[in-house]
Amino acid sequence: MSKKRYYIYNSDTDTYEPVIINGYKRTLIIIKRFLSGILIGIGLFAIYMHYFKSPKVRQISQERELLMIKYDIVSKRLDEALVVLNDIRQRDDNLYRVILQGDPISQQTRKASLGLAKYEDMMNLQDADLAITTNKKMDYLRRQLYIQSNSLEEISQLCRTHEDKLKKIPAIQPVSNKDLKRTASGFGWRVDPVYQTRRFHQGMDFSAPKGTPVYVTGDGIVTKAGYEQGYGNIIYVDHGHGYTTRYAHLSKFKVKKGMKVTRGTEIGLVGNTGKSTGPHLHYEVHLNGKVMNPMHYYFLDLTPDEYEAMTQIADNNGLMFD
Ligand SMILES: [Zn+2]
Known part of the structure; x- marks a missing residue:
């Protein structure tokens, strides 16, 4: 295998002088070029991935964005439902139970702790905060609805037993006034x-x-x-x-x-x-x-x-x- 000739410019003599490169040096240069090629390739790929997502990645990220929007809507709807439920609750405690002389539902029953244990498996999700908050609201609503439906059942029972009492207790003026x-x-x-x-x-x-x-x-x-x-x-x-x-x-x-x-x-x-x-x-x-x-x-x-x-x-x- 003949040695490849390289020339290098010598400014002192103003001539090109031949440089003899042996096999070892040549291999080193090839490896260096190869490695820098790979590095540049990786760099370009990273830049490409960062600015120009692949269609698959783009699709997934769009779907994720849509899901987040839906989650947000669900969360807001839950807030609205909780407001309505709270209104029913107020009437229950401050009107029905007062008129029918029933005991108000204890705060303890109303605010029964939901526990955190079942949300633990959501902690690792990318959007854990939103997922946990929404799920907590859902559980709270479900529980309050259950308590409220029991309460209304109790109130309708009170109405039936108080029907007799409501007829009998003095409730009008004794003369036309x-x-x-x-x-x-x-x-x-x-x-x-x-x-x-x-x-x-x-x-x-x-x-x-x-x-x-x-x-x-x-x-x-x-x-x-x-x-x-x-x-x-x-x-x-x-x-x-x-x-x-x-x-x-x-x-x-x-x-x-x-x-x-x-x-x-x-x-x-x-x-x-x-x-x-x-x-x-x-x-x-x-x-x-x-x-x-x-x-x-x-x-x-x-x-x-x-x-x-x-x-x-x-x-x-x-x-x-x-
Ligand atoms: Zn008098």
């Missing part, structure tokens, strides 16, 4: 109209002309219709569930002891009998032997505004008819 003009003295400390001393007024007075109809305020049984010192002609009605009502100073009875009455039945007429300074009805509500403010028992009769107006009149009217 349009514009609240018949509202006289309310429940509480008042000046006694006869002795001029402060005394606790155990009921509510409605001023009305003699002969005005008096209505029973809930379903029940008449337990007394007779005369009583101070109260004059008085009717007692037992409503069950611990409730009784009394209607005093009547001029006439329309019912007798032992009679069954339903809410709105005319039981007597307004009068001025007993210790009274003018024709009026004195009305009392008792619950489990304790005298209550009758004002809280007109909820089938008064709007919240009317209730507010009545409170003003009853509180500011210091004079009672007894």
Whole structure:
């Protein structure tokens, strides 16, 4: 094998001088060129991959982007569903259960921990945060829906058992009181109209002309219709569930002891009998032997505004008819 001749320029002699390269040196040069070729190739490939993705890679990354958008939409929908659920929850706790006297659902039950264990296998995902948050929301929603459906079932049960109670508890005014003009003295400390001393007024007075109809305020049984010192002609009605009502100073009875009455039945007429300074009805509500403010028992009769107006009149009217 003949040695290949190379020439190198010599500036001193201004001539090209032959250079003898042996096989070893030549191999080294070839290897060097080969290696730099590979390096340049790799570099170009990396640049290409970075700026110009292969169709397959491009497709996958597009699909991934689409999935992320869908995930985001699901996450937002879940947020919306949770807002609606929260509204139902508020009504459940603050309206239905209050009216039906059910215990509110404990915060502990509502906020029962979901645990993190089952999300562990998602930790390694590329978009672990979004996946875990969305899955947590989904689990939370599922759990809350379950609790809520149980609660509504319980409420409909309460409605059925309270149907009877709702008919019986005093819930209207004992006289027709349009514009609240018949509202006289309310429940509480008042000046006694006869002795001029402060005394606790155990009921509510409605001023009305003699002969005005008096209505029973809930379903029940008449337990007394007779005369009583101070109260004059008085009717007692037992409503069950611990409730009784009394209607005093009547001029006439329309019912007798032992009679069954339903809410709105005319039981007597307004009068001025007993210790009274003018024709009026004195009305009392008792619950489990304790005298209550009758004002809280007109909820089938008064709007919240009317209730507010009545409170003003009853509180500011210091004079009672007894
Ligand atoms: Zn009174």
